[in-house]
Amino acid sequence: MEQAVEQVEGADKVIVTAYTSNTNEAQQQLVEELQSTGKEVIVTSMRNPYNIMAFPDIEANVLTYGFEEISVEALAKVLTGEVNPAGKLPVTIPELYDYGHGLSY
Numbered sequence: 505m506e507q508a509v510e511q512v513e514g515a516d517k518v519i520v521t522a523y524t525s526n527t528n529e530a531q532q533q534l535v536e537e538l539q540s541t542g543k544e545v546i547v548t549s550m551r552n553p554y555n556i557m558a559f560p561d562i563e564a565n566v567l568t569y570g571f572e573e574i575s576v577e578a579l580a581k582v583l584t585g586e587v588n589p590a591g592k593l594p595v596t597i598p599e600l601y602d603y604g605h606g607l608s609y
Contacts, residue, residue, distance in 0.1 A: 505530075509537050517544040519583065523571065526554040535559055548579055553595055560600060567591075 512518045518538050525531035525547075535558070538545050546564040549555035550571040559565065566582060566589065568575040581587040592606035 505534055505537055508534060509541060512538060512541055512543055515543055517546060519546045519548060521548045521550055522552075522555045522558075523550045524552050524555070525549075525559070526552065526557045532558045535562070546583075548583075550575070553593060553597060556597055556600060 518541070520535055520538060522531050522535070525535070535545060535547060539562075544563045546566065547555065547559055547562050549565055549567045551569060553567055553569075555567075556562070556565050566579060568579050578587070582589045588609055590606065590608035592604050593601055594603070596603045597605075
């Protein structure tokens with residue numbers, strides 16, 4: 505964790521991939537440590553829409569519903585601006601987002 509925080513010193517933004525972080529304290533701590541650097545932190549939630557519950561104040565959260573190669577390739581295209589993301593939640597995220605919530609740009 506210490507090494508990850510050190511590596512973001514020269515970065516403008518930090519992208520961190522999360523997987524079941526809503527139940528994984530180590531992932532939660534990593535994101536908190538990265539946020540403490542003052543850098544903009546973007547969480548990419550792989551497979552689990554509930555990850556956002558661990559980071560309700562994160563600057564940005566991009567969700568894929570899988571972690572297979574096709575999902576990672578699609579995520580890369582979104583992060584580089586090659587495609588515009590769009591989608592709607594198939595679940596309710598308690599106290600944050602209702603079923604059907606979605607954003608696009």
